Amino acid sequence: MAIEARDIVRGDAKEEVPGVRVKETQDQGVVVTEVEIYEEAAEKLMGKPRGHYVTLDVPTFKDRDPDLKRALMAKLTDQLKELLPEDIQGSVLVVGLGNWNATPDALGPRVVERILVTRHLGQVVPDDIKQRMRPVAAVAPGVLGTTGIETLDIIRGIVSEAKPDLVIAIDALAARNLDRLLGSVQIADTGIHPGSGVGNRRQGLTEESLGVPVIAIGVCTVVQSISIAQEAIHQIANQLADDVAFYDILKQMAPTEQRGLIDEVLGSRFSELMVTPKEIDMLIDDMADVLGEALNRALQPRLDASEWA
Template sequence: MERDSDLFLEYGTGSEGSGETASPLRFPGPVLTSLEGFDVSSAECGAGGYHSLMSGSLWLGPPEERRRFVRALGSLLTLYRRRMAIPRQGPFLVCGVGNERASADSLGPRTAGKVFATDPALRDSGIPAVCAVRTGIPRETGIDTADLVSALAEKTKTALIVTVDSLCAKSGDRLGTVAQITDCGLIPGSALSHSSGEISRNTMPCPVLSVGVPTVVRASALHGTPDGSALPEGRREDAETGAGRPLFVTRADTDAMVSCYAVLIAQAINTAFTGNPPGDVMDLGNRA
């Protein structure tokens, strides 16, 4: 299903006439709370729920902020695991979704590469079973991402699939400043007009927990509305390609942003699912 944003936080904020296709999920008004000093917006419906962790520009901030983020995200991941009645020992399948060769789409693969995957010897010693994989993209693998994840989950007898993916926001202010956790699943590329199959408890052999950070926004949204209707006559095509497909933009410091979040999300996953302590968060410095 095509939509202008992957963030549940932004559902229902589109302007009239934007042409956005509404999600079938209908969340009540969000509940605002705080966790480890970060604002959190959350909502639940019959099909599941989400939490939006307002993290701010962590790659530009001090190490202590990043440590608090790891603790906060780890707590939320543990909350969802318990709510879904997933055994402490798993097995867990962490899937890094996206294109590793494109900075704005590389959050998933970079995170998967830093997750503490456990081999049989470690599992025999009592450490939960964790598998980590970079799914790649269909045009390179020739396999639909959802089909690949489903096959891996069946083969490994996974109790919980954890996906990590770059998201699309409706507002430039959201880029890199919010982390979304949801058990409603995801459709890779749904906001980018080249989506693959759905990855959710409805299509997979086990429950799915999805983590993502927005790294791109539609160029037309920066001019006022998602479809560019606020642009002067004759200028809307500037926000689209010649083929009429939407153009997306990202931050100039996307590589630093994604590198930071990949480390932090992986540490939160390690903490929540293997009990591996987060340790010291590397000092990324204050980069412009």
Template structure:
């Protein structure tokens, strides 16, 4: 049994001695803390079980409590997303997950609030007063069980057609610690492995498979029960293995999620969407974007 987590910041907590391939810095901005982790070589990637690249973690007050779309944490999120994006070109934004399962609905709920602008050009842009918008296309691929398509196959086809400069992928994440649920945002330039944190690994979505840079954005919404037990037992694998039948009755894997998960996912989606919208179109105000993306 191993700790399952999608968060690079939690993976570094298992390292017992420094690795030259891994660097980590921290910044405090009011109530928001930013941790930057860079994995520069194969030994560091193996140690963390993460791809080489950059991971940015924003830790903030619980998202389910409130979301202020103009506070410092929101502005920091906008800046971090903008820093990872190429400065010009069409961006494809994809929301992964199953909209019917609340802890997995972060991606679809976020893309529902992202402003699609690829079609707003020429006379339409002039008469609506929306000239100068950066091109963005938005897609919610669904899940393999509904479509029969792996998400990577779906997005590869769209990338071949649209030739975007980058793909932004939003997905719910799994954490190791309950304390990180709903108060952590992770961004990376390494892409994403859907389902990795809960043992349902699907093909990676990254620059190798897409042909363009892939930015992964996510908020942890679940903790794997076996990982939680191992963490609570202080890493005592013997005690955890003795409890394995109770942790996974009939071999069924379990996950834990907060009871306010509906509110958490809704507010996290609102926060991420506004961060993406403002990173793509900084000339538009929060008020303008809220009006343009209202249901």
């Protein structure tokens, strides 16, 4: 995530990264952080392409509060509308990335199930609705391990035939911070690289590779186990630093130094593990409901919800 990359680069100094603009607002329990990377040096430093990244943080999403779900859906809708073309006649392809057989990676396919697909309805709906309806198509292409075909090749073929004006790709993300697990949604106008968060980086879905703009939506569904160990060390150090000199040393170490120490002690076996909540089935469905509703409202701003229910 861009916001985590920014935190790592800033370190303990908390000085803003040159070439990066950040704006943060909060409303109804949703923290919205906009990160814009606008210089090449910042792009290289953060390891993220230049562009606009919006992160919506809802650390208590796991509590399944219906009011909070509605607030997140409303904020997502507003953010998506700002990125979408005003002309609703332009067609959109929604791509649900991930493996529908693995629950933490099934968010994309489950969102696709909730999308109002309208591309094929232009000739059968009344003119009044047709004039207010954006052509939308949706697909869940699966993963290389189940199809034997690179995701980019599948989507590139669909784009060449369907010729959408915009692609929206939804995927699961890996978090470095426990609070972001099923509590953070990132929207970016830079495209997406499937599998990069779990060390299985595939070819990217970007404007350069597809020939059309790509908006990426990602949700943190897994966290690195090394991040859990680091959080535990941080908490212990804060509580015992005054009493035990060893913990005072740990407390003074930078996060990157702590991660290096953990990796050195436990080895790659532990650092490669990914962890997800035990309620992942319900949480994935909850988040798919939120994303599906937000996308439908943003993509079809001139249709009433009753017209697609």
